[in-house]
Amino acid sequence: MLAAAQRLRRSTDFAAAVRGGRRVGRGAIVVHLTVPPTTGASTTTSPEPARDTVAEQPSVPARAGFVVSKAVGNAVVRNKVKRRLRALVRERLSALPLGSTLVVRALPASAEASYSRLATDLDSAIAVARAPRERRSR
Template structure:
């Protein structure tokens, strides 16, 4: 179970992450990741850096899950949600402080094994965290 401070609960938080975050879909999941922008006004001296680490610990990464009825019946949806929650809990420390992650399960998640969900989640988070590349036409 994720700690209360790490869970998204309000629909406005979900909407902000989905609208403002980077989206990446892999296999059975789609993730929306919002990473807070670095504050350019913060000094780079070593002493304030310690203060900023205290601020970052007060703003934990948060996660929310969307598992629609298209995934399956209530038993299936809850199983998928529990699996995703366990996978995300293991990966929360790797996310930048203050980031927001929304994981949306696709219908394929109902038949996906736990290792397959882990692989898809890792790949989607990696793509969402990578910097955007400019495409030339």
């Protein structure tokens, strides 16, 4: 089980992570990761107005939430997938920067996926989401 301070509970927190985070799909899961800006970055150049949310405060621990829809399976299958994902994220949450928000969405393939495959997919998705974005020339 995740600590209360590490769980996403409000739909607005989920929506902010899904809309504002970096989305990466790998195998049986999709990860939405929002990392707060570094302290050395200039915040005055952003076109968006300044927001004061809990997720952006650097002293707040990294938080995680899970989305497992009925497309994954019946209640028994959904809860099994959610328990597996929660255990995997609990081990990896401390490696994320403070104030990060992670939403893990299970795809229907996660119902038949093994624990080790879910772990591999999660590690790969988080690594890609944390990597700096490459500038594409057009």
